[in-house]
Amino acid sequence: MFPVVFYWLGKISGALNRCIVSAFLAGLGMCSAQAAESGDVHLVADIFRPLSRPAEMLLEPTQLVLLVTLGIFLVVVGVLVFVLIQFRPRGPEDHLTEPPQIYGSNNIEMAWTVIPCLVVFVLVLVSARSIVEIQDAPVPENAIHIRLVGHQWWWEIHYPELGITTANEIHIPVSTRNGVQTPTHIQLESADVIHSFWVPQMAGKTDLVPNRINKTWMEPFQVGTFLGNCAEYCGTQHANMLLRVIVHEPKEFQKWVESQKRPTAEPEGALAIQGKKDFFDLSCINCHTVDGTLAKGVFGPDLTKFATRQTLGAGVAPRTPADIRAWLANPDSLKPGCYMPDMKLTPQQLDGLVAYLETLK
Amino acid sequence: MSANTEIDNVWKLPSHRKVGMVTLILAESALFTIFVVAYLFYMGKSLNPPFPREVLEFPLLGSIALFSSSATIFLAEKALHKGNRAGFLFWWGFTLVLGVYFLYFTGTEWVKLIYVDGLTIATNTFGTTFYSLVGLHAFHVVVGVMLLLGIFIAGIRNRLKASHTEHVEAISYYWHFVDCIWIVVLSVVYIISVRV
Amino acid sequence: MENDILIEDDYRLPDPVRLGDEPGSFTRIIQKIVFTVDHKILGLMYIGSALFFFVIAGLLASLMRIQLMYPNNTFLGPNAFNTSFTMHGTTMVFLVGMPMAFGFANYLVPLMIGARDMAFPRLNAFGFWVFFFGGCLLFFSYLGAPGLYAAGSAPDVGWFAYSPLTARAFSRGHSTDYWTLSLLLGGVGSVATALNVLVTVICCRCKGMTLGRLPIFVWSMLVLSFLVILALPCLSACQIMITLDRYLGAKFFDTQAGGSAVLWQHFFWIFGHPEVYILIMPAFAITSEVIPVFSRKPIFGYPIMVAALVSISFISLGVWAHHMFCVGMTSLENAFFVTSTLLVSIPTGIKIFNWIATMYGGRLRFELPLIFAVGFLFQFLIAGLTGVMLAVAPFDWQLSDSYFVVAHFHYVLIGGLLFTIFSGIYYWYPKAFGRMPNFKLGLWHFVFFTIGFHMTFLPQHFLGFLGMPRRIYTYQADRGWDEWNFVSTIGVLFQAVGILFFVYNLIYSYIRGESAGEDPWDAWTLEWATTSPPPDYNFAEMPVVKSRRPLWDAKHPDDPDWKYE
Ligand code: HEA
Ligand code: HEA
């Protein structure tokens, strides 16, 4: 009985949305239209322009509650303004007499108790329905699985089935809405404190809690790069714990997977070779992993395919040679307080390390 | 109803000491609730031994002492209302002794747990929740004993006066409360959790 | 035992003249402040120190806003920013909101129920000083022991101090200890004061002041105290737990040893949600006094207003996990907390409708208190409705911990609470100081503060829609957040000007204000039946009450209220 009610209420609210809300939302959307989007990088993470389920599924109760509250707002403010104007002071002799003393009326009280009750009832049903739909969504067999581990202040990403480990940038395939659906299901964990996964155009938030496993999922229907943030305060560099989701066409995604699994070529050129030597002589390998080498540290991000990433240090800077150099010279200059130490490198070492890191692809 | 007749009736309000004590007890109950919930939440979740069923023994004597002290303090109050000073002092002193005995009993239990079983507050979540809950209760017993002692000394030195009956009553409320908490602690810690 | 009396009830203070100087001298004033157990002076001290802490916390907020004015700004580093929002939030909630409530309760409750003082005057003084030193301890963290690792160790864990960020491993030095211990102290003070208010209302009412005749202000304070009594100990319990964790190696929230980080959140919000209703109670209290008087009508639906208050407070004990929709609760739990949270809006709505109905058919007098109260109605409506949006869990999954939440709670806390505090201060200023507040200055205050307030916090809703998380000290330029952040920061300037007008008004009117007389607003509750300011003993002759509006009865003997109740 209950699911049926949910279903129909959902339908009705959906219809309502399409007719009335779109105008209202267009107004809201204006506040986001200002920032142009470059290429297919979606820099502005507007929650009203979801490009993936479940973010899209969130929109329906969202629009309903916006509509309802807007209605209540208009009615109550209307009455308030009317009362203020109607019963304003009208001249000095106004104060000489008192208005009729009215103590209350049970019928009226009844009315304004019952109406809100009905509103609440509808809102509860609609939210309950979409909570269940989103949270308890079944996991299809061909889903991509990811294990996302939060660290102060970067993201560790594993594809257990594909055997890939990377950091800060999640690559997933687009999921067609009619053909084969390939949603990505994510298992969320934390290595230290609480973080929160939030890529507004993909999915709502879910926290990464130490000693606990949470789940979320995404099913994008548009390719592009989507920005997200850590959304739970997690210490000094919470602000620079950025996350990007890169959505590919299925074929491109396969290519990416292969590129990640391909063994890394040995560096060529004296500079890079020297860099590699420094990388292993300095203590970098205590904290970083490069697959197929002695570097097996897990305190910092996996660097195996570092040169295939767009950004550096969980999104603080683009991954350009100049920025890598600045990062290695002093991580604090880009990300003050972060847990990668200043290794006190000489300019020669820096050149070598930058060259070496550029070969990790 | 005409308002006048009502005013003419005696305008009587509850004693502020008693209401104050009841309010304080309400606050204390909230405090205890959190610690009890923490205990229940972590029940059976410790990662390493010792576990409750291995080390906890039912605190029979301590509980008997504490529960009977509720009766003795009641008798003391009755004696006070009758104006029987000696009876009051006797029962009040008896309550005091029972309270102190309870503390002594808890003390020996803790010594055993720490030195024999190696359970400290930092051992595991059982240790943490156990010592904090039982310790919080014991702390309240300590406060109660001090209050009892204060009245007892005043009584012995013959300095109790009629207006102090309210103090005495408020303290006995507190003491009953400490007792009730022990019922909760006893059932949660020594009855339920040793079976998990 | 009657003849056993050996000691006298002798609670008199040391004779001031013996200790200090002639009356009015500086030593005398200090002495009066330190030794006083008079509820009126303590009340003013509460309000005064709350205003003082408000300015400090407001300045911290201004610093944060300056940092966020531009993307990639370097005005404040991450540490300074993180300590700023922690100190700002903590101060505003615990050292501004709560003491403000207690200040009003202290000053007005005994006057309104026709009592000579609080039930426990010395406990009252104790409560104040404990709160005050707690506050000083919190701010001492800026100067005090730097600890081993950090210079200047103001807390930087956010006002709800989620574990395990507060564990030794992630918070070295003593910053977290300052947060914990000062609030533990403050908690003791708050419980003491709340107990006092509660007992006063129950046990010290004057003749005829039945519970059904208490002014709604007093009812609100009663409910507030009740909530404090039930909720604050939960916070104290949390704080005892982290102190045990940090100093004795206990494992309450040690996630390495099987402890649970989510447990902290439950415990904190079991306190934290009732806390926000504690904060809004004074707003309900003040509005319920101001609106009737300036509409010249009794409050509409008194019994329902009281019932709504009581049910708000009861429901608020069962909604805490709406702060935790993202933490991974089951769908059933989520749905439960959506339901309970939405239920709160029903009694709250009833209150709003009743206030409007009180104005309906009245003769409005747009004096300062009413102007601010109308501002409250408007802004609290918006705030409540954004609260309803957040309560719909699917929406909250997007908006939780975003700037939308920041906007929501500043609309309640400033648009709701602070506006009524201003309203209340203007309303009772003549009672406390015997002089009228200046209308023009007050109007400027209102204009600047309202414009500034909306300018600062309205754009923050949009920032939330655009995916800006809260508590970030910096952001990148191309995310679409620049303009709104800039506008938001400029708004603070207007707010600050408004506050300056307010402070100036308080001082100016104290010196230059027109003399007020006993009852300048032609009001109906008992505090207006005595002189302004009231004498030490409040009432020369103890009042006797026959209805909810004793002064109305006195002014309209032909048509008294008690005929209708
Ligand atoms: C004074 C303080 C105060 C008050 C009164 C409220 C009132 C409400 N709050 Fe708010 N809230 C805060 C202070 C307050 N809040 C703070 C400080 C936080 C953030 C803490 C932090 O994270 O730092 C917060 C956060 C917060 C969250 C969590 C957001 C998140 O972090 O994810 C939620 C979610 O449900 C919420 C909901 C509500 C609701 C439903 C109300 C309701 O009580 C509102 C009721 C009022 C109305 C609804 C308007 C009037 C009603 C009508 C006109 C009737 C008709 C209406 C309907 C039938 C819908 N609040
Ligand atoms: C009663 C509660 C209250 C009040 C009144 C305020 C008032 C203000 N708050 Fe606050 N705020 C909170 C409670 C409150 N806040 C809480 C609980 C948090 C959460 C903390 C956390 O996340 O842990 C928060 C967080 C918070 C943030 C989010 C920080 C973040 O998440 O990164 C911001 C950002 O804009 C902010 C801004 C402001 C501003 C601009 C004011 C202004 O209204 C202040 C106005 C006052 C003044 C400006 C001072 C007085 C002026 C003068 C003496 C004149 C001279 C001054 C100048 C010339 C500048 N607050």
Ligand code: CUA
């Ligand atoms: Cu990780 Cu915030």
Ligand SMILES: [Cu+2]
């Ligand atoms: Cu809440």
